[in-house]
Amino acid sequence: MNTNAFFRSTMANNFATRRFFKRVASDIESQLKEWHIDYKVTVETWRTYALCVQNGEKMYHVALSKNFVDILQHETPYALDEALWKGLFNQGLELEDATGNYLDAALNFHQYEKQFSLKNVK
Template identity: 25%
Template sequence: MNTSAMLRGYLSKMMDNESYFYHVVNCMEVQLNDWGQEAILLFDWNEHDEVIYVSFIIEDHLYTFSLDQEMAATLQEKSPYSLDRFMWEALVRQGFKLKKSNYIQMAFL
């Protein structure tokens, strides 16, 4: 997946937190599909619950983690790919193996 740092920077500044979170999850799904991996990404962004529960089913493996909405907002403000990096690292801690791509390179600069 190819990604533009300039466009991502603009999106991180202009989008509300929920929309940006959806965008990052969509980018992750596109990347997984580009790698030929079947993936189902589930999460619950509920304005009445501060915690976001995230579940990724990738090639029959379940990866789960959570973060609070305030943390997601802080990561969005920190840098355009901080939220992506946080979520990829959560998967890696559970045994997921990252492959190379422009997107992954940008997330882990």
């Protein structure tokens, strides 16, 4: 999946926290669906900001406070992506071959390759 850093930066600076969280969740869902169409992603933005990913019987859940999401949104354009992916990795999500620049922008792979069991990641 590809991403445009200029547009993401514009969104991070101009979107409300809820809208930005939903946009990031949508990008994560798009990347997951490139690997397997059966991934299902649900988002909650009420009391906590939560991302739930399901593939078959495997389920991953990452919840963040609104204040933390707001801080990440204004830290860097991809800081929220990184926090959500890291939460998924910590629960055992494994990545497949990645094409495009999204994951390179969202993550610093050489940092995560040592911490998590990632397979076939560029």
